[in-house]
Amino acid sequence: MIRTHTCGQLTIKDIGKEVKLAGWVSKIRDHGNILFIDLRDRYGITQIVIDDSDEIQNIGVKPESVISIEGTVVQRPDSTINSKLLTGEIEVKLEKINILNDSHQPLPFEIEDAGSVNENVRLKYRYLDLRRNEIKENIIFRSKFIQSIREFLGKENFLEIETPMLTKSTPEGARDFLVPSRLESGKFYALPQSPQLFKQILMISGFDKYFQVARCFRDEDLRADRQPEFTQIDMEMSFVEQNDIINISEAVVKYAIEKTLDINIETPFPKIKYSEAMEKYGTDKPDISFGFILQNITDYLKKSGLDFIDKIIEKNGIIKAIKIEDGDKISLKDIDNINQFIKEKGGNGIGWIRFKDNDYQSPIKKFLKQDIIENIKTNLNIKSGALILFLGGNPEWVNEILGFIRIQISDKLKIKNPDNKFYFLWIVDFPLFEFSKEENKIVSRHHPFTSPEHESFKNHDNPLNITAQAYDLVLNGTEIGGGSIRIHKKSMQEKIFEILGIKKEDYQEKFGFLLDALSFGAPPHGGIAFGLDRLIMLLKKQDSIREIIAFPKTQKGTCLLSGAPDYVESKQLKDLKIKIDLPEK
RNA sequence: GGGGCCGUGGUGCAGUGGUUCUAACAUGUCGGAUUGUCGAUCCGAAGAUCGCGGGUUCAAAUCCCGUCGGCCCCGCCA
Numbered sequence: 001m002i003r004t005h006t007c008g009q010l011t012i013k014d015i016g017k018e019v020k021l022a023g024w025v026s027k028i029r030d031h032g033n034i035l036f037i038d039l040r041d042r043y044g045i046t047q048i049v050i051d052d053s054d055e056i057q058n059i060g061v062k063p064e065s066v067i068s069i070e071g072t073v074v075q076r077p078d079s080t081i082n083s084k085l086l087t088g089e090i091e092v093k094l095e096k097i098n099i100l101n102d103s104h105q106p107l108p109f110e111i112e113d114a115g116s117v118n119e120n121v122r123l124k125y126r127y128l129d130l131r132r133n134e135i136k137e138n139i140i141f142r143s144k145f146i147q148s149i150r151e152f153l154g155k156e157n158f159l160e161i162e163t164p165m166l167t168k169s170t171p172e173g174a175r176d177f178l179v180p181s182r183l184e185s186g187k188f189y190a191l192p193q194s195p196q197l198f199k200q201i202l203m204i205s206g207f208d209k210y211f212q213v214a215r216c217f218r219d220e221d222l223r224a225d226r227q228p229e230f231t232q233i234d235m236e237m238s239f240v241e242q243n244d245i246i247n248i249s250e251a252v253v254k255y256a257i258e259k260t261l262d263i264n265i266e267t268p269f270p271k272i273k274y275s276e277a278m279e280k281y282g283t284d285k286p287d288i289s290f291g292f293i294l295q296n297i298t299d300y301l302k303k304s305g306l307d308f309i310d311k312i313i314e315k316n317g318i319i320k321a322i323k324i325e326d327g328d329k330i331s332l333k334d335i336d337n338i339n340q341f342i343k344e345k346g347g348n349g350i351g352w353i354r355f356k357d358n359d360y361q362s363p364i365k366k367f368l369k370q371d372i373i374e375n376i377k378t379n380l381n382i383k384s385g386a387l388i389l390f391l392g393g394n395p396e397w398v399n400e401i402l403g404f405i406r407i408q409i410s411d412k413l414k415i416k417n418p419d420n421k422f423y424f425l426w427i428v429d430f431p432l433f434e435f436s437k438e439e440n441k442i443v444s445r446h447h448p449f450t451s452p453e454h455e456s457f458k459n460h461d462n463p464l465n466i467t468a469q470a471y472d473l474v475l476n477g478t479e480i481g482g483g484s485i486r487i488h489k490k491s492m493q494e495k496i497f498e499i500l501g502i503k504k505e506d507y508q509e510k511f512g513f514l515l516d517a518l519s520f521g522a523p524p525h526g527g528i529a530f531g532l533d534r535l536i537m538l539l540k541k542q543d544s545i546r547e548i549i550a551f552p553k554t555q556k557g558t559c560l561l562s563g564a565p566d567y568v569e570s571k572q573l574k575d576l577k578i579k580i581d582l583p584e585k
Numbered sequence: 586g587g588g589g590c591c592g593u594g595g596u597g598c599a600g601u602g603g604u605u606c607u608a609a610c611a612u613g614u615c616g617g618a619u620u621g622u623c624g625a626u627c628c629g630a631a632g633a634u635c636g637c638g639g640g641u642u643c644a645a646a647u648c649c650c651g652u653c654g655g656c657c658c659c660g661c662c663a
Contacts, residue, residue, distance in 0.1 A: 029621095029625055031626090032618070032619040034619095034620045036622055036623070049622090079621080080621050085623080106615090106632095109595075109596050110613060112624085116597055116598095120592095174663070175661085193662095194663095196663095221660085223658080223662085224656090341659095344659075438661095446663065554654090554656090555655075558654095560655090
């Protein structure tokens with residue numbers, strides 16, 4: 001046996017025991033006739049003490065070498081107890097030391113405070129980075145969180161079922177990662193963007209409660225909270241309605257968080273309609289930890305005599321405002337930056353009024369009638385020092401842009417989440433479709449298997465007015481989950497494909513297997529998927545999901561540790577009958 | 586596809602045209618000293634063609650162009 005205990009285990013209860021420990025040399029403190037080694041493993045640090053001067057001469061260990069030791073657990077003298085360590089009341093008096101493997105010196109970076117090391121160096125030597133306490137704890141937390149979800153869903157009678165990684169490319173949605181087939185030259189598998197169709201088919205098979213810790217792949221550009229491969233907690237249930245899924249989702253999230261963090265999660269989470277989220281926050285994933293709610297001031301500006309405002313109102317546009325109580329903290333330069341952003345988004349610029357005592361400043365001051373100002377002051381409850389920013393145009397555009405600005409300003413003022421809590425929020429009643437300007441056609445807002453809300457489907461005059469039985473879970477302004485009740489009747493699924501403008505032969509070719517399955521007794525069903533990486537990131541208060549993924553990719557999708565992606569041998573391409581045709585530079 | 590920030594010993598950084606840049610400081614590494622440290626301490630040493638390529642200049646880490654790499658954002662992500 002190489003070790004009898006871990007480095008985080010021994011305490012005052014173990015005094016006198018003969019033990020064997022193994023781990024990494026974290027720190028050496030050499031005092032000449034006494035020498036200390038901090039021995040570290042996943043569980044903690046135990047101080048090894050050597051006070052035999054001959055032994056010290058021969059010891060020759062280097063930081064981050066792996067050693068095993070034998071010795072006796074002894075109590076530390078009172079004055080040398082280290083209250084920062086769980087093992088700080090004891091130390092192990094060394095009797096025998098074995099260097100299992102040396103570490104090259106100097107190290108690429110110091111393990112203890114590598115937080116300030118450039119990320120490219122951290123990623124290249126990820127194995128060293130993962131020895132650091134903070135990121136190690138993130139990875140351990142992630143594992144415990146997943147375990148608690150398995151525990152909860154297991155008790156709730158859910159089955160964990162794997163679905164294929166090599167599957168069929170489907171139109172719509174994100175760009176697929178493709179895998180060439182050798183046995184069927186010229187054909188490709190796609191890596192799953194989500195197990196969506198397979199989990200629906202499992203419902204049709206009668207596995208009425210399914211979940212999976214599912215790896216998903218989307219070949220799109222990366223962000224701090226987006227990796228090309230990521231993990232979903234994927235769930236699907238039969239014989240359920242929207243609220244059943246919402247309830248079990250809240251229960252599983254509550255259970256896993258309370259089990260892994262020492263906090264209380266209040267359920268049920270608040271719900272707001274999509275339309276309300278857009279009106280008030282200008283986004284479908286609002287951060288509700290602070291105010292700055294978008295306020296419609298169109299009525300107060302009617303007959304303002306201002307040409308550009310009259311024109312906006314004439315074209316059925318609106319004017320909305322954000323009120324910033326601490327208006328002095330937003331400078332003219334900040335407003336300039338906002339203007340630049342708006343110009344990039346196809347607008348002219350933002351209006352502003354700065355209220356000071358009983359006066360006010362504004363670039364359009366000489367055009368503003370006193371009664372308009374009074375109206376705004378009263379209705380928006382303006383106090384001295386406040387700044388309002390306002391923007392006019394068509395409602396959707398105004399909401400979207402002000403939603404962005406709301407976040408920009410809150411970042412600048414650092415007023416987000418002042419009490420550092422978790423603000424969960426359900427967004428419900430999404431539209432089933434939206435109009436895509438790029439493709440100039442109607443597309444699914446969630447995915448084409450989402451069931452419409454029946455009344456709105458029956459009564460619709462325009463597909464864009466149909467409501468979906470879909471719901472998103474938002475945590476502190478980040479979407480962490482989403483799902484829907486699915487269509488379980490073939491005829492309805494065909495109608496949806498037709499509204500989407502997909503030809504019968506095309507949907508037959510791509511989704512025929514689903515339509516077939518729906519025709520053999522498909523139960524009503526629905527589900528949800530949680531973005532595990534984002535959820536863990538937020539729970540661990542990290543700024544990037546790379547901090548909670550063991551081996552993440554860079555913004556260009558490369559792995560600095562392994563060097564992927566890379567060229568392959570020509571024989572491999574030959575087997576696949578693939579020719580590379582790179583454009584000349 | 587676009588916008589922005591960054592790249593200087595192993596690591597983190599200072600230095601924005603010159604002779605206090607023959608590149609500072611901190612930390613680590615190596616050698617020595619040291620009996621109670623735990624961010625140990627003290628003494629000493631080594632370690633950098635300033636990401637790479639080109640240009641401007643009497644003179645470039647510093648200015649310009651290109652390129653490579655990392656990060657943040659827009660587009661994209663049903």
